[in-house]
Amino acid sequence: MSVIYSTLTSLINRISDEFHKSFLFTTIFTILEFIENQWVNSFFKKLYPSENFLNFLNKHQILKKHIFNPLIVLFIFAIFLLLALNSVSNSLAITLMLAFAGYIIGSAIIPRYFLNDNLENILQFKERDMYSLGFCLILISVVFFFISVASVGGIPLLKPSIRYLLKPVLTMPVFLIIPGTCLVASAYLKEFQDGKITRSQARFRFILLLAIDCAFLLLLGYRTPLLAAFLIIIIIGFYGNIVSLWEVVVGALIGVGAIIGIGYFRSLGELTITSSTSPIYTLQSRADFTLHVLNLLDFIGGNFGLTHGHMLASSIPGSDLGPRMMVGKLIAWRTEVTVTPTLIGQMVVDFGKVGVFVEMGILGFILGIGFKLMQITKNFFYIGIYSLILTYTILGVETGILDIQVLVYFAIAIFIYLTNIIKTRN
Structure with a gap:
């Protein structure tokens, strides 16, 4: 494995170096370096608020230390459900409780028993x-x-x-x-x-x-x-x-505003709403529709699932239907549309309520181990990979983790985390 890694990185480094030596990129980086120096030494930079701006936020230890704890996924999921105009069914409420319980166990409890010894053996990049x-x-x-x-x-x-x-x-x-x-x-x-x-x-x-x-x-x-x-x-x-x-x-407020704004103006351009419609309505209607889909998927999936892994496998390129098209077929017999099933939609259709508990536990464990490894090492790479998988989990609250490239990111993270667990136990 190390030989393959060394060969690939050597090739990639060579490609990167050749591009950096080219006239185009030499010019680009020279210009950017000049702009960077001007920005760093700019008088106007001093007008930007200091680190102590809104200092009252730093007094909240949860925000200061755990704002991007894996449990933020459940918080965002709960907010998303509250945005919907209609309520969840009784069956879905049970499924959600199992999902939340599995995720908490996986992210907050099980990681305590790993990565406690031989930290010098952790992989370095x-x-x-x-x-x-x-x-x-x-x-x-x-x-x-x-x-x-x-x-x-x-x-x-x-x-x-x-x-x-x-x-x-x-x-x-x-x-x-x-x-x-x-x-x-x-x-x-x-x-x-x-x-x-x-x-x-x-x-x-x-x-x-x-x-x-x-x-x-x-x-x-x-x-x-x-x-x-x-x-x-x-x-x-x-x-x-x-x-x-x-x-x-x-930044979080700006991000939410961007979601609302882009959705609003895109809906205006597509004539699906009028200018008199509240901008937040596009977000509410989207959440409501997705929740309605989840209610249907929960009914279809039952306790032990319907498709038994076929929905997740449909993420592989070349499949007749993609996972979101499969959702469209299951709930409306329409294969020409893609429908977002939320974070647990695929889980409940594939393996039912039992599968939701297990898969959310596994997802929580991946993020919990990543968070712990990042905190222990303060290493640039582990900060980066944790940010990548946490980001796509947060976004997956609505869309689900169903894109092949995202699944590859998770597969790489799982491989690296498990390798570290094995190495630290030796």
Whole structure:
């Protein structure tokens, strides 16, 4: 395994180095370095609020130390359910209680018995390898962005109707900008931890990465990947002491506002609402519809499930129906639409109430181990990978964890975490 890893990282480092030596990227990085120096030394930067701004937030230990604890997933899930205009059924209420119980046991209780000894055996990753990998992923996503835009003959943000003409085979690589951003940001965090760059420089680079993500993802008209980039930057910055607590809180409010705003204006453009409709209604109606879907899936799944793993397996490219299309078929016999089933929708359809308890326990354990490993090591890589899987779990509260690339991220995290557990027990 180490030989394969060394070979791949060597190849990726070589590719990254060649691009950095090219005239185009030499020019780009020279310009960015000049802008960075101007920004760091700018007088106007002093006008920005200090770390002690809204200092009362720092007095709340839960916010200060545990704002991105794995249990935040349950808090957001509860908020999402409360947004819905209708209530849950009695059967679904039982399913949700099992889901919450399984997740709490997996994330808060079981991890206490792991990673307590031989911490010097924890896997270490090189900053240069992670930066090169992230850089290459961003390059791939940028190339496929232009291919996607060219394939539909316009920019989806400006012409919302053509968004539905985008081909998943072309847009999926665009979303590699998310893990790419995660890895590059983690590498910058390592430079900050080693004293190679200042906190101001690290903050500028984080903002720059977020701006690049916004530029490409927003133009495609996608909200979820844009929010993913936003969350990842905030979580890495927070645990790396680059972003202050008050910025996290304000950033969360901005993120919610972005979701509401983009959804509102997109709905106006598609003539599904009028300008007199409340902006928050789009969020409420979306939550209500998704909850209605979950009620139906819970009824179909029962105690032991219906599809027995076929929905999760349908995430694999080449399947006749994707998982969200399968949801559409199950509840309405329509395979031409995609329907979001929430975090537990796939679990209850595949394996019923029993499966929800077990799968939520496993999901909680993955995040709980990741959180503990991050806190123990303060390592740039483990901060980055935890931010990645936590982000997609939070977003999965509505959409479910069903995209193949996201499942790959979780598979990589599971492999790394289990390897560390085994190594620390020896």
